[in-house]
Amino acid sequence: MATARFTRRGLLLGAGALAAAAPLPEDDAVGQPLRPWRRGGLDIHHIATGRGDSTLIIGPDGSSLMIDAGASSTPPPASLEIRPSPDRRAGEWIGRYALRHLAATGEPKLDAVLVSHLHPDHIDGLYDVAALLPIGALVDRGYPDYAYPAVWDAPFAKAYIAFVRERVRAGGRVERFRVGAADQFALPGAEIRNLAANGEVWRGRGTETRRLFPPIDTLPKDDIPDENACSAAIRLRYGDFGYFAAGDLTSNNFDGTLPWRDVETRAAQVAGRVDVAVAAHHGMFDATGADVVRALKPRTWIIPGWHAAHPSTDTLDRMLSPRLYPGPRDVFATGLSPANELTHKWLTDRLAARGGHVVIRVAPGGTSYRVIVTDNRDEGDRVISRSGPWPAGRADG
Numbered sequence: 001m002a003t004a005r006f007t008r009r010g011l012l013l014g015a016g017a018l019a020a021a022a023p024l025p026e027d028d029a030v031g032q033p034l035r036p037w038r039r040g041g042l043d044i045h046h047i048a049t050g051r052g053d054s055t056l057i058i059g060p061d062g063s064s065l066m067i068d069a070g071a072s073s074t075p076p077p078a079s080l081e082i083r084p085s086p087d088r089r090a091g092e093w094i095g096r097y098a099l100r101h102l103a104a105t106g107e108p109k110l111d112a113v114l115v116s117h118l119h120p121d122h123i124d125g126l127y128d129v130a131a132l133l134p135i136g137a138l139v140d141r142g143y144p145d146y147a148y149p150a151v152w153d154a155p156f157a158k159a160y161i162a163f164v165r166e167r168v169r170a171g172g173r174v175e176r177f178r179v180g181a182a183d184q185f186a187l188p189g190a191e192i193r194n195l196a197a198n199g200e201v202w203r204g205r206g207t208e209t210r211r212l213f214p215p216i217d218t219l220p221k222d223d224i225p226d227e228n229a230c231s232a233a234i235r236l237r238y239g240d241f242g243y244f245a246a247g248d249l250t251s252n253n254f255d256g257t258l259p260w261r262d263v264e265t266r267a268a269q270v271a272g273r274v275d276v277a278v279a280a281h282h283g284m285f286d287a288t289g290a291d292v293v294r295a296l297k298p299r300t301w302i303i304p305g306w307h308a309a310h311p312s313t314d315t316l317d318r319m320l321s322p323r324l325y326p327g328p329r330d331v332f333a334t335g336l337s338p339a340n341e342l343t344h345k346w347l348t349d350r351l352a353a354r355g356g357h358v359v360i361r362v363a364p365g366g367t368s369y370r371v372i373v374t375d376n377r378d379e380g381d382r383v384i385s386r387s388g389p390w391p392a393g394r395a396d397g
């Protein structure tokens with residue numbers, strides 16, 4: 001090349017010869033490391049540590065959002081073993097994962113973290129993540145008073161609130177999740193709509209909302225909504241691509257006796273059909289009810305699984321049911337315990353993945369997406385499977 005004459009024609013010929021001699025490796029080939037994020041694309045990483053939920057979203061311009069950073073202390077066999085290994089805490093693995101994958105943006109930082117609700121499998125890894133990389137805004141359902149529906153005195157909630165107070169004292173940003181807003185999370189090129197939290201649900205137009213829960217002081221103690229029912233839910237849109245995530249929100253209405261407790265169905269109905277949906281509450285018995293499945297109709301389901309109870313038989317059956325919506329679909333679990341696999345093998349045999357990080361890789365412009373599962377047994381991010389591309393925004397079947 002040193003003797004090449006750099007005419008335009010010569011450059012073009014030279015580039016063609018180079019491409020023919022050394023073809024670029026195929027993106028995300030099985031056995032190869034996941035290729036880094038590229039500008040214009042949108043990546044959604046469901047990080048599998050075996051101890052809770054954490055999702056890293058890298059937007060088309062490199063802006064980022066993490067939803068939850070869980071680190072349950074429940075040991076095996078009820079939960080899975082920590083991945084890649086128990087040598088580090090789950091939160092450290094999450095932070096390292098984020099650092100690794102945000103490197104491609106040129107500035108490894110989290111522009112925002114959304115805490116869906118205050119349970120250890122969604123918050124206890126946050127402190128390790130915050131120690132490893134800067135966080136722009138921290139958004140949760142309870143700031144600033146953390147008093148709805150009641151003040152939490154559990155140690156993990158107290159630890160979280162102490163973290164928030166310290167962050168505010170040091171000049172850090174903390175915000176309360178604003179239901180109905182589409183401007184709380186800046187992911188330029190894409191839109192994140194805040195669908196629900198604290199029993200309040202977006203109405204589907206403007207930023208109007210309605211409240212499903214009766215005034216707390218009118219409720220018998222046993223009917224007061226629990227932490228899961230107060231979870232924050234969002235819909236992400238990028239071009240034609242749609243994605244639904246709702247923390248541990250539930251659709252359980254206690255056999256019809258407490259219809260207002262079913263926030264998840266209202267959130268799913270206002271979200272409408274999406275390409276990818278995360279099964280709320282890890283696919284457990286009280287979530288992803290039939291009307292949630294009918295409303296979302298995803299081509300791709302993701303179950304954030306890390307406990308023997310994830311998912312429940314009836315919930316997985318609904319997700320796979322062609323009676324609730326027609327057409328093919330795949331269900332990817334970030335983890336599946338041997339006990340769960342045995343419980344309903346006829347259903348778990350149909351899972352597209354039983355373990356590993358599940359990465360949704362949306363093409364520039366949001367026209368299509370792939371699902372890539374990577375190995376969580378080390379930090380090599382090697383591709384285990386790749387499916388798609390699926391066109392985004394399919395017409396209703």
Ligand SMILES: [Zn+2]
Nearest residue numbers: 119121248281
């Ligand atoms: Zn959970």
